[in-house]
Amino acid sequence: MRPGSGASEHPGYFGDPSADVLGQAAEAFGLLASPVRLHMVWALAQGESDVTGLAERVGGALPAVSQHLTKLKLAGLVRSRREGRRQVYYVDDPDIVTVVRLMVGQLTERAEQAGAPVRRHRAAGA
Numbered sequence: 001m002r003p004g005s006g007a008s009e010h011p012g013y014f015g016d017p018s019a020d021v022l023g024q025a026a027e028a029f030g031l032l033a034s035p036v037r038l039h040m041v042w043a044l045a046q047g048e049s050d051v052t053g054l055a056e057r058v059g060g061a062l063p064a065v066s067q068h069l070t071k072l073k074l075a076g077l078v079r080s081r082r083e084g085r086r087q088v089y090y091v092d093d094p095d096i097v098t099v100v101r102l103m104v105g106q107l108t109e110r111a112e113q114a115g116a117p118v119r120r121h122r123a124a125g126a
Contacts, residue, residue, distance in 0.1 A: 031075050032100070036060055037068050042104060044078060045097040048090035 017025070032038050039058045043049065049057065055065040069089055072078040077096055080089045091097055 028075055028077060031071060031077060034068070036064070037072060038100070038104075040065065040068055041072065041077060041091060041096070041100050044089055044091045045100055048088050050086045050088055054089065 032041065036058060040054060043054060043057050051062060051066050051069060054060075054069070055062045058065065060068075069078060069080075073080060073089075077091065077093075078089055079092055080087050082088075
């Protein structure tokens with residue numbers, strides 16, 4: 001895009017985001033930079049879970065998974081609701097699900113095309 005050209009000349013073009021928006025995006029991506037947290041968001045994008053089920057799925061220790069969930073909730077990447085005595089976690093933002101699925105899908109496809117074995121992540125104690 002040439003300097004000085006406006007969004008109206010280029011459908012689908014978005015102007016530069018504000019510093020505040022970039023900061024918020026960097027925080028969200030920073031949280032997802034942890035393989036354990038990324039795996040948790042991936043798992044919750046597939047379906048809701050309580051902390052015990054999520055810890056089993058991602059191979060993490062219960063206290064560590066609980067701490068990760070707290071961080072993800074504070075950032076708005078994960079939500080929860082109470083069902084009796086259980087706290088159930090889920091991702092209800094379709095854009096977050098899309099970003100995670102797109103990134104993981106692209107990297108899996110690239111690895112498969114390159115003939116490299118696709119390593120499945122298993123956290124050791126999270």
